[in-house]
Amino acid sequence: MTCFMFNQWKLYANGELPPAESKGLEQHAVECPQCQIKLQEWVDYMLEEEFSAYPEVPVPDTFTDEVMSKLFEEVPVRTARKRSSRTRRQRGWDIVKKTGLVVAGLTALVVTGTAVSPTFANYVNSLFQIEKDADSGMKNAVNKGLVQKLEQKITDQGITFEAKELMADSMRIAIIFDMYDQNGKQIEDHSMKLQLIDSNGKDWLAEDGREESGSSHGQFFITELSLNDIFESAEATPDQLTLKIVPTDIEGKTGKWELEIPVDMKKAKEATKTVAFKDAVYQSPQGLELKLKQIEFSPSATRVMLDSTVPKSAYVEFERAVLMYDKDHPEGVHITNKKVEPTLSGGDIAYEITNEKGEVVAARDMFGLDKGIAKKKNVLYVSGLSSKQEGDITKWWHTFGPLQGEQKLKFQLQKVYENKLASPKFDLIPEDLNKKAATFKDETGSSFTFSSFSWTPASGEEKGKAVIIVEGTLGKDVVSIRYWYVKDENGKTYYATLNPESTRDKDGRVHFKGELVIPKLEQAPKRLTICYPEYTVEHHVNWEVPFEIK
Template identity: 70%
Template structure:
């Protein structure tokens, strides 16, 4: 029986197939004996006709095998199982050897940036496997064939900006790039990353990042920039089939210029590779005043996205006051008090686990403000962008992202906790000069106890100013898991925002213990007195609700 795909080869040879279809055809040839026989006859004829006018250059009989041997040596060692399949695929490799010129023509199109199309081809030795900022989801996308080599570059002012690889699936696009001078020496731009302009344009010309600010590029051996799609498109289906990612720099190493690269990406394969589980009428009603409705979970090669919607009752909002500093056009400053409604519950401040049939936790979400010592989160991907979107006065949509969960399997989501935000009026009056001699201990209305034991100054570095530091330890009240919005005022009534840096642990009774410091930026001399307060804290409420589902 004639293979139904064989009629595609002429279109392939003439460059009339899109890159995704071309790549799929190449993989098909590796496995299809009928195409291998026909294709070998066709390629032999094509090569004979193409090169009949060229003088023959003698090469040893072992030339082709020697070249392929060196290619295999350059690739990572295969497992025993993969090596056992080489005999079965040997005929396919013979075809790949013969079609080298045809494949090279396709590669030239991809390298010049015509279209990047995620496929299921293996790409060995990817830079995503070694970059420090590449997470496990990106590395899994490499294994699934959703990373491609680019080698697009632009040079201005003697500086070259080169995009080396792109990863693209329905959750995100990431690009590894490099910046170097005319001598090939790498230029490092900022220790903690740098900003570059990013545009994400669909086939209609719409820029989906029009309202966003610059994108942050990190640095390991090379630079890596990531553009999440899960915060832009609410589903894989809603993602356009074609997107163009444009990256632009206007200043590098103090030199002004224009470095701009456009990477067109065919998203169809990425969308096809995303599995979706849709929930129907699956909601939890909390007596605290929040309804949590599961909408769907999507599974892509690089990430897993859970989408839920929360509806709050009017009783879940509390009127609070906050002080704000107002500055007039003449530069005059004054403090004003603003009243507003603030929710005590949130779809972000919940805890749940996703477990498999063995009971293993494959993913877990927890309150993002908890210290590492007490959080139960697992496999969470902190992708840039919003995690919640308002749907009205009382409704919000949320999405939580995890590393990839792969394969067909039965899973279960178990809601464990809901965290309630509360407001505090605690106030601790301190004499900094006395703290080094004698610590000061306070117990507040939440049942929490705090001990302040020292006041000191820590010198800064070249880029960071020094800070004043209060050493603090505490045991939080029953069911209290954290405290937020700390503030200090000196004897003159001058307010100083502070950063609380603590490590938290739990004792056998579940009480949370904190130990760390309060950092006070821009305080240059020791005050005579300090009034320390915090405005918010969180209380945990246990929940027992579960929903089974299946990836098919």
């Protein structure tokens, strides 16, 4: 079906579409992510002055108050509070009076509850649609009816903890909540312990004792619980759960703010489609084995599930300079750390999911790869673990935004990345770099130019640091150098960081430029030796697995 245009939404809001066309519009919006995005943009615009060019219509004050009380019934009016909801409400009233037919038509539908589908009404009224930074997956879950209003709050010692709205998807649970004092002032300094209890009384979070603080998103707080590392799949998730939230500290106080929220997972499980794979195995020449196990499609997210196995021969000892913080070194101390790790990983891969037209609908690349050369699309960063070790096998969960509807797709593995040991040494006289840059070429075929040295002495609590500009071209198939360290004229080793901006040329070679920062350098060095212990290369792959969402 061809996507509906904005003018049709205007006609729909005003009740000017034929009944059959209105029903088709609603049904299409339920299944079309693009229209859902456009619809959300439209709802957002209604809270701004984007529609001020439309003709004004008289709106009685009583009607406006009723409309806005419906739209913002979950936003209590308080005083002496940051991001005042009263200010926001007043702004909303002013906007409604200015906007004209489009908003008047929509708000009439919201207030009267007529000529509007339940999914559309939920879409407009849900806090997940209004709150800043609630991602597209959360909003899509709302549109699918996987959200419930909560009317739970508890007050102790003049502090109120209030749960406002719950989103329960097969891949994650999210809750919007608020904490405020008797004057309505929001409290940001808090921590909570979460429990996820099934009907048999088992707490699925008991082993890790998960602590959350919730992040501020717009008017309230959102805390999110990924189900990746709790339940192996949507099918394995219990139908009924209880989310128990126990605030352990609010502004340094302990008290009785415990809430228990029933979570019905059955509807979320029914809304999730699963594609399982049999014998979808790739063996790389370097020894990495990848098994594509299954892909789950829920209203809130898409989850690719992989198993990886690495041979013992791929494990080597890496030695890195790090900045360690502990109780004996609260300000940090430079140490050298040795660790045996695999050179290959199921996380260090690049792949795409494409549709029948060849369009990329999701893409993932190696974590930590500079954004200038990484190919990522529709990646969804959720809380919780993305991998788990079980013997020789590592299980991976890669999460993307929702992919909806029946369609034929293709999983295309494109790259496997490998870490390799290195031992270059670039000897510099820092003072000379401001007069003349120094250029080196190493055994990987990479070239580096160092220039513009500066050193800032310690001041108060700030320790000294040095900065050197570095630019260069990496060797063939080399894509990243993530760990750097330097030694001064006395042989003391310092951890260093390089945050480059990278690009590729027509031959695929990576060019970069950035600042090499050496923290906690107590005095200006006379000589420096710059090193990196490892680098990453890419191996190109062409492995495809077609599948279909039914």
